[in-house]
Amino acid sequence: MLKKINNNKDPSPLAKRICKCGCEKEFQPGRSDQFHLNSRHYNYAYNHGPRKEKYAEENQAIKTIRKNDRILEKYFKYCKKIRGDFNLLILKADGFEVETGTRIITYIEDEIEFKYVALYKYCYRIINQANNQYIKIHKI
Numbered sequence: 001m002l003k004k005i006n007n008n009k010d011p012s013p014l015a016k017r018i019c020k021c022g023c024e025k026e027f028q029p030g031r032s033d034q035f036h037l038n039s040r041h042y043n044y045a046y047n048h049g050p051r052k053e054k055y056a057e058e059n060q061a062i063k064t065i066r067k068n069d070r071i072l073e074k075y076f077k078y079c080k081k082i083r084g085d086f087n088l089l090i091l092k093a094d095g096f097e098v099e100t101g102t103r104i105i106t107y108i109e110d111e112i113e114f115k116y117v118a119l120y121k122y123c124y125r126i127i128n129q130a131n132n133q134y135i136k137i138h139k140i
């Protein structure tokens with residue numbers, strides 16, 4: 001005896017979903033934790049989603065901090081030699097970006113407290129003098 005199969009009835013208990021990659025395609029999820037049409041759509045979402053953008057921003061910040069730290073390392077040696085501070089313009093010409101670095105550390109010099117911006121191995125402070133800006137570098 002033949003059993004009549006009703007093809008119109010959806011056997012899945014899961015409701016149809018819209019793919020989360022942004023393609024707006026509707027699909028039938030096979031599992032409750034499936035939010036994308038297939039692995040290609042999942043990969044697309046992973047590579048273009050906000051998470052990727054966040055990493056890109058962080059990577060850019062890390063790159064700048066690393067670069068700045070290396071520039072400070074280079075000029076720290078010169079500062080010791082000349083026993084003075086460098087004009088900030090020289091470091092800027094070398095690629096130093098002043099805006100980067102949010103960690104502030106306190107450095108005490110002759111019982112006076114100074115606020116320094118800390119990078120990895122070095123920290124710095126900008127000194128405004130007349131119309132010039134100088135940079136004071138310390139090893140952390």
Ligand SMILES: [Zn+2]
Nearest residue numbers: 019021023041
């Ligand atoms: Zn999709």
